[in-house]
Amino acid sequence: MKKILSACIAVLLSCSVYAQKDIASAQAGVEYGQGVSANKFLSLKQLESKLEKDTVYTGTLTGEIVEVCVKKGCFMKLVDGKKNEMVTVRFKDYGFFMPQDIVGKKVALEGEAKVTEHSVKQLQHWAEDAGKSAEEIVAITTPKRTIEFVATGVKVLN
Secondary structure (H helix, E strand, O other): OHHHHHHHHHHHHHHHHOOOOOOOOOOOOOEEEOOOOOOOOEOHHHHHHHHHHOOEEEEEEEEEEEEEOOOOOOEEEEEOOOOOOEEEEEEHHHOOOOOHHHOOOEEEEEEEEEEEEEOHHHHHHHHHHOOOOHHHHHOOOOOEEEEEEEEEEEEEOO
């Protein structure tokens, strides 16, 4: 019994060491990941133009956050003014996460963008992570081509 109790305590202690640390609130100037070193950023429209010619873009991007993963901040959606051009942003090697209060903030990103096609199953999984209703999730029935940005750093601009 003592061995089982000792093993349980050891497991609990090791889990607490690897638990996600508190994520800083999204205030102007706060950086996540490796930060953003550049001062010039592409708009989503400029990114779309670049990806019509090239398959991958490495550099910077700016836009407004309209959605973030409600489970742990493992992805976010970025728009550019018109709200109809959207990019899904993930974080390199899941090395950092976003706070819930980043929605509505303008950010700058540094990393790599590419066009990808996502399956219905993957889109439904992300909709669930984003807190969508069961009706909204079931309504997803076709794959979708999107621009995905894998960020190495994020900086809150406002």
